[in-house]
Amino acid sequence: MNKRRIEALTLSLIMTVSVACGCGRDVTDPTDAPEPSKVEASLPASEPETDDATDPTENTEQVTAEDFNELTVATDVTDEDDTVVIYGWNDDEFTYLLDTYAPDVNYDMVLSESTAYTAKLDAVLASGDKNVAPDLFICEAAYAKKYLASDYTLPVNDLGIAYDEFVDSMFSYTTTWATDSDNVIKGVTWEACPGGVWYNRDLTEQYLGTQDPAEVGQSFETWDAFMQTAADVNAASGGTVKVIADPEEIFIPYLGSRTEKWVTDGALTFEPVMEDYFDISKSLYTDGLTFTTGQWTDGWYAGAEDGTVMTYWGPVETAYLLGLNDEDNPTYGSWALTSGPSDYYWGGTWIMASKYCDTKASCATIMRNIAIDKTNLTDMVATGGMFVNNVDVMTSAANNSEYSYEFLGGQNPYSVLLDTALKIDNSEIGEDDALINSAFEAAVKAYSEGKVSSIDDAKADFEATLKDFGIV
Numbered sequence: 001m002n003k004r005r006i007e008a009l010t011l012s013l014i015m016t017v018s019v020a021c022g023c024g025r026d027v028t029d030p031t032d033a034p035e036p037s038k039v040e041a042s043l044p045a046s047e048p049e050t051d052d053a054t055d056p057t058e059n060t061e062q063v064t065a066e067d068f069n070e071l072t073v074a075t076d077v078t079d080e081d082d083t084v085v086i087y088g089w090n091d092d093e094f095t096y097l098l099d100t101y102a103p104d105v106n107y108d109m110v111l112s113e114s115t116a117y118t119a120k121l122d123a124v125l126a127s128g129d130k131n132v133a134p135d136l137f138i139c140e141a142a143y144a145k146k147y148l149a150s151d152y153t154l155p156v157n158d159l160g161i162a163y164d165e166f167v168d169s170m171f172s173y174t175t176t177w178a179t180d181s182d183n184v185i186k187g188v189t190w191e192a193c194p195g196g197v198w199y200n201r202d203l204t205e206q207y208l209g210t211q212d213p214a215e216v217g218q219s220f221e222t223w224d225a226f227m228q229t230a231a232d233v234n235a236a237s238g239g240t241v242k243v244i245a246d247p248e249e250i251f252i253p254y255l256g257s258r259t260e261k262w263v264t265d266g267a268l269t270f271e272p273v274m275e276d277y278f279d280i281s282k283s284l285y286t287d288g289l290t291f292t293t294g295q296w297t298d299g300w301y302a303g304a305e306d307g308t309v310m311t312y313w314g315p316v317e318t319a320y321l322l323g324l325n326d327e328d329n330p331t332y333g334s335w336a337l338t339s340g341p342s343d344y345y346w347g348g349t350w351i352m353a354s355k356y357c358d359t360k361a362s363c364a365t366i367m368r369n370i371a372i373d374k375t376n377l378t379d380m381v382a383t384g385g386m387f388v389n390n391v392d393v394m395t396s397a398a399n400n401s402e403y404s405y406e407f408l409g410g411q412n413p414y415s416v417l418l419d420t421a422l423k424i425d426n427s428e429i430g431e432d433d434a435l436i437n438s439a440f441e442a443a444v445k446a447y448s449e450g451k452v453s454s455i456d457d458a459k460a461d462f463e464a465t466l467k468d469f470g471i472v
Helices: 003-018 093-101 114-127 141-148 172-176 201-208 213-218 223-236 247-255 272-286 298-306 316-321 360-372 374-384 391-398 414-423 433-448 455-469
Strands: 084-089 107-112 136-140 196-200 311-314 335-338 349-353
Touching (some): 107 114, 196 201, 201 223, 223 272, 247 311, 335 414, 374 391
Antiparallel strands (some): 196 311
């Protein structure tokens, strides 16, 4: 394996942890992220902007229970043990949710460092020893599909949970993705993580001539428009203001432009849109259109306070992560949200029961109380500012002026995010995508930084890395 491919392998392991940071969990430094369940949302603005009522059924079609393969729903679900063993990583959010919404369940939370979590989980699941394997475990979007598609997880029907309890109420992408090859649902999530473009109103007024979300969105409605805006802002500011802090900012959003699986029957598919990303990234680097701060660095965060970065991309947790809702932030009240070139999600956590589970009744309670119960999900929005996985709850929030936040100049962000969440299609995602995406990003970065001389060479390195992984 050559040096460039070793670098890609290393980055893939990092990305497995960091790619899903958008929903408030693991980032390069996990301690930097606030606990979303405890985030204090800003008080509503006294004169909030109002949005037209959002009809979630308009122009979208959500899946129903009949779209999945439902097995016989267990009716004799019991616990054979009095403690649910749960595996997770070094994050407090799920523990908080358990204590708040499933307080009667006795559990033992086994935590691992985020960088070692999947390796430990793989080992215990493969051990065949139910004395060490978890009853329940949680997985980030970056690697959850691997387990949802495996024989190590139980169908939710085995826990006594019927599809008509939850499928119709959840966002389609969260359920269609949580299936195995037989279209059987294996897990649930309490959160949806649709992403958008968080922008500094003062900067868009100065350089784009508007603060209005719809008008600002026109500058980011296609990737060509984004690149033109990046070039224009850089030129007009003399390089003192950039549209994004680092080229990596748009990688996850850009993946939302894909329509085909990376790998089908062992063969790599290179969509034209992904080939275009080489040129986009190269231009961002060589034309100096970003500060190349790196994500999750001090420089990346600083742009949200010093007025030098126009936009940040991600789900609602991105705003909290950056401290946009912190009244001590010098740019407090100067932000807003619009949509970008793709309908994408960034992050999410799925709950699944292992095949070794002997506390099925309690595991069903956890899934119902945290991911299905409408009252609890409504509370998560009200007390934690989450975007939860319930269409009705988020439609209500999107049309509720109480969620018109001062830190967003009186805008309700949920209307923008709801529209995106309803349109997300992640049918192209495969169980190896975490490794593939990070290897691809490493290849693109090597080309953009001039370490690889041509796109063809970068693509060859990318495919060689996938062969080293045994993916193609």
